[in-house]
Amino acid sequence: MKQYKLKDNYNNHILEKLEKLRDDDLVSFHVPGHKIGRIFKELGYKSILENIYTLDTTEIDGTDNLHNAKEIIKDSQERAARIFNSDKTIYLVNGTTCGIEAAIMAVCNPNSKIIVNRDCHQSVINACILGDIEPIYIASKVCKKTNIITGVDVEETKKIIDNNLDAKAIVLTYPTYYGKTFDLKSICDYAHSKNMLVIIDEAHGAHLQLSDKLPKSAINQGADIIIQSTHKTLPAFTQSSMMHIKGNSVDENKIKSILRFLESSSPSYILLSSLELAVDIYDKYGTSLMENLLIYIEKFKSKFKNNENIMIDNNMDKTKIFISMKKLGITGYELDSILREEYKIQVELSNYYGVLLICTIGNNEEDFITLEESLEDLLMKIDKKKLLKDTSYPEDIPQKVLNPRDAFYSDKITVKLEDSIGKISGEYIIPYPPGISLISPGEIITQEIITYIQQGVKSGMIVSGVKDVNLEYIDIIDINKNYF
Ligand SMILES: Cc1ncc(COP(=O)(O)O)c(C=O)c1O
Numbered sequence: 001m002k003q004y005k006l007k008d009n010y011n012n013h014i015l016e017k018l019e020k021l022r023d024d025d026l027v028s029f030h031v032p033g034h035k036i037g038r039i040f041k042e043l044g045y046k047s048i049l050e051n052i053y054t055l056d057t058t059e060i061d062g063t064d065n066l067h068n069a070k071e072i073i074k075d076s077q078e079r080a081a082r083i084f085n086s087d088k089t090i091y092l093v094n095g096t097t098c099g100i101e102a103a104i105m106a107v108c109n110p111n112s113k114i115i116v117n118r119d120c121h122q123s124v125i126n127a128c129i130l131g132d133i134e135p136i137y138i139a140s141k142v143c144k145k146t147n148i149i150t151g152v153d154v155e156e157t158k159k160i161i162d163n164n165l166d167a168k169a170i171v172l173t174y175p176t177y178y179g180k181t182f183d184l185k186s187i188c189d190y191a192h193s194k195n196m197l198v199i200i201d202e203a204h205g206a207h208l209q210l211s212d213k214l215p216k217s218a219i220n221q222g223a224d225i226i227i228q229s230t231h232k233t234l235p236a237f238t239q240s241s242m243m244h245i246k247g248n249s250v251d252e253n254k255i256k257s258i259l260r261f262l263e264s265s266s267p268s269y270i271l272l273s274s275l276e277l278a279v280d281i282y283d284k285y286g287t288s289l290m291e292n293l294l295i296y297i298e299k300f301k302s303k304f305k306n307n308e309n310i311m312i313d314n315n316m317d318k319t320k321i322f323i324s325m326k327k328l329g330i331t332g333y334e335l336d337s338i339l340r341e342e343y344k345i346q347v348e349l350s351n352y353y354g355v356l357l358i359c360t361i362g363n364n365e366e367d368f369i370t371l372e373e374s375l376e377d378l379l380m381k382i383d384k385k386k387l388l389k390d391t392s393y394p395e396d397i398p399q400k401v402l403n404p405r406d407a408f409y410s411d412k413i414t415v416k417l418e419d420s421i422g423k424i425s426g427e428y429i430i431p432y433p434p435g436i437s438l439i440s441p442g443e444i445i446t447q448e449i450i451t452y453i454q455q456g457v458k459s460g461m462i463v464s465g466v467k468d469v470n471l472e473y474i475d476i477i478d479i480n481k482n483y484f
Contacts, residue, residue, distance in 0.1 A: 026340075027367050029321075030348040033207075034235035035362030042364075043285060045277055057269050066091060066267040067260050073272060080279045085209065085219055086226070086244035088252060090259070093271040096203040097123040098262040099227035099243040103199045104171060105131040106254040107225075113167040115160055118397045119149045119436045120173055121201055122428065122465070128404045129441075135404065136164050139397050140176075146313055146322060146353050147393040149436070151175075151182040158190050169197040174218050175205050177349075177434040178313075178356055179320030181215040188222030197249060198222065203229040206242070207319065207360065210282070210290035215316045224250050233319070233360050234286075236278035240271045281361075289361035294318055296368040297359060303372050309379055311354070323375070324354030329386025333460025343374035349434060352391050352459060394452050398425075398443035402477065407442030412475040414468075417454075420445045426475035428465030429453060437465060445476070 028035045040049050057063055064071040073091065081089035092099045104127035108114050111132060116124050118137040128135050138160050141150045152172060161170065170191050175181045188198045200218035202208075206228035208217040218226045226244045230236040245252060297318055304310050313322035325335055332350035339345040339355070347355040357371075401424050402410070412426035422444065429439040429449070438449050457463060457471055466474060 024344060026344050026346045027370050028346055029357035029359060029363070029367070029371070030346050031229075031232040031358055032236070032238050033231065033233045033358075033360035033362055034237075035360065035367075038364075039235045039281065039362035040277070043281060045281070048273075048277070052270055052273070055269060055273060058266050063269065066093070066263075066272065067256065067265070076272070076276045076279070080242060080275070081244070083279055083283050084242070084244055085217075086246060087248075088245040090243040090245070090256070091272055091275050092227075092241040092243055092259070092263070093239060093267040094241075094263045095231075095239045096201065096227045096229045096241045097121070097126075098259065099241055100124055100171070100199070100201055101127040101130065101262055102255050102258040103225045103227060103243065104128070104133065104169070105258050106251060107197050107199065108133045108168045113164055115157075115164055115167045115170040115196075117152050117172050119176075120171065121203065121435055122430060122437055124171055124201070125404050125428075125437065125440050129408045130405075132403075132405045135400075136160065136167060137397050137400070139395065142393045142395050144392065145311075146324060147351050147391070148178045148180070148313070148322065149176055149393070150178075150180040152187075154183050154186055157187050161191060161194055161196065165194055167196060169199055171199040171201065173201045173203075175202070175208075175215060175317050175320075177204055177320075177436075178322060179204070179315035179317030181316040184218055184223070185216075185221040188218075192222065197224045199225045200227070202226050203241075204232060204320075204358075205317070206230050207233040207286075207290065208317070210286045210361070211294060213294055213318065214290075219244055219246065222246075225255075230275055230278050233358065234278045235281050235360070235362055237271055237274035239268075240275045240278070242275065286361060292365075293359060293361055293363060296363070296365050297321065300368045300372055304375070307379070309382075310375065313354075319359045321357040321359060322354050323357065325378075325382075326353050326388050327385065328379075328382050329388045330382070331388065331459050336460075338378065339374065343370070343378075345371060345374055350460070351431075352456065352461070353388075391452065391455055394438060394446070394448045396446075396448070398439055398446060398449065400443050402442035404440060404442050407440075407477060411478040411481040413478045414473050414475050417450060417472060417474050420474045420476050421447050421450060423476040424479070426477050427467060429463060429474075430465035431456060431461050432464040435464075442477075445474070 059065045064073040077089045100123040113134045115136045119140045138152050191198050200223040208214045229241045231238045231240045311324040332354040335355050336350035348358040349356050425439045425445050428437045430437045
């Protein structure tokens with residue numbers, strides 16, 4: 001049979017690039033959790049996936065319907081619910097993004113309030129724009145040594161609950177992107193005692209129930225709705241996520257009706273199958289693979305324990321490794337590109353001080369040996385110490401003048417970034433990753449934020465959310481012509 005190559009017909013850049021990346025054989029410490037498909041090959045799922053294009057279908061006789069699941073999809077979701085210790089599980093084909101948006105809009109009517117950690121994922125603010133909901137922010141703590149956000153303070157959170165008893169729900173990121181946790185159970189108990197629902201963005205914690213050595217999942221700490229990016233830390237295809245519902249305080253039908261707005265009316269069967277495969281792998285092999293993974297991680301960390309030139313942060317979720325070579329004057333952005341260009345190691349993200357590695361049950365011992373040898377080689381090659389100028393993450397929550405929806409629909413004018421200080425932002429400024437906005441529409445732009453962004457961009461930070469990719473100009477609210 002004739003083999004066609006798209007390249008023969010036209011220059012297909014996406015495929016060409018993806019094939020090249022695959023053939024580069026990178027060591028993957030990034031998402032998706034299947035690690036360039038390796039786990040599927042190693043566990044014997046390869047033949048299903050090789051023919052996956054033949055399984056791409058739509059809602060026909062026998063294939064059920066995600067938006068009204070009664071047969072195969074219902075059964076598959078029920079199996080997932082049993083395995084993840086949830087009362088109800090809904091497969092999502094538009095990532096945790098759509099799950100967070102649906103959960104918030106189902107729980108909060110227009111003009112109601114929701115309490116959220118200020119460093120929330122942008123989908124939380126997007127839900128507030130879509131649903132005309134007022135976010136009440138809780139500041140998160142930031143580690144000065146690493147510029148990593150470490151989560152909310154429990155007592156501060158309880159105070160904010162007390163001051164906003166009319167809020168419908170609280171939504172928190174747990175664990176954080178970097179694997180930081182806090183006493184979630186006590187927040188859930190407190191919120192429930194005040195008749196508030198708890199929605200947890202567990203995008204980075206789908207794997208937590210695989211070991212007692214990992215922090216407890218929000219599923220087992222009293223949360224009502226938990227949304228997990230199965231694709232990030234378990235072996236599922238990108239965009240495949242799950243929503244878990246606990247107890248009966250949540251109106252599941254309302255969530256489903258909003259998901260019908262936010263997801264395609266033709267949900268991908270490839271993504272649904274990928275969720276089913278992830279559940280199967282989790283069930284059959286998850287705990288033993290996780291046990292091995294945690295051993296590899298401990299061994300790797302112990303090698304550098306007494307090396308003063310490299311700092312490996314201790315996270316509650318041990319599968320997230322943050323490495324800093326700040327003492328040698330190397331920024332995280334530089335370390336990120338050195339590892340990729342010289343050692344073929346792809347990390348998940350970098351900030352000014354270091355790089356974050358996401359390890360999953362798809363990683364094997366070889367990956368950690370390569371990582372260890374590469375870092376040792378790099379440490380040997382750097383002989384001179386440079387001084388790295390300190391930079392601090394802007395901790396203060398910007399002042400919110402307008403609700404996100406009012407700001408979104410207001411008229412805007414474009415000004416030079418320097419001239420925007422003290423003005424109301426009409427755009428997001430989001431260092432990406434991790435996708436946490438420094439400024440959201442409706443907030444006052446401060447000198448501290450502009451300085452942080454400008455310094456960050458100079459040293460390699462990527463910023464999204466703004467129209468002008470060069471970050472010279474920004475849209476601010478035109479207070480003379482506004483919507484609100
Ligand atoms: C904390 C957090 N929440 C939610 C999301 C959205 O997840 P998804 O990519 O599954 O839509 C992300 C994505 O990076 C995230 O980091």
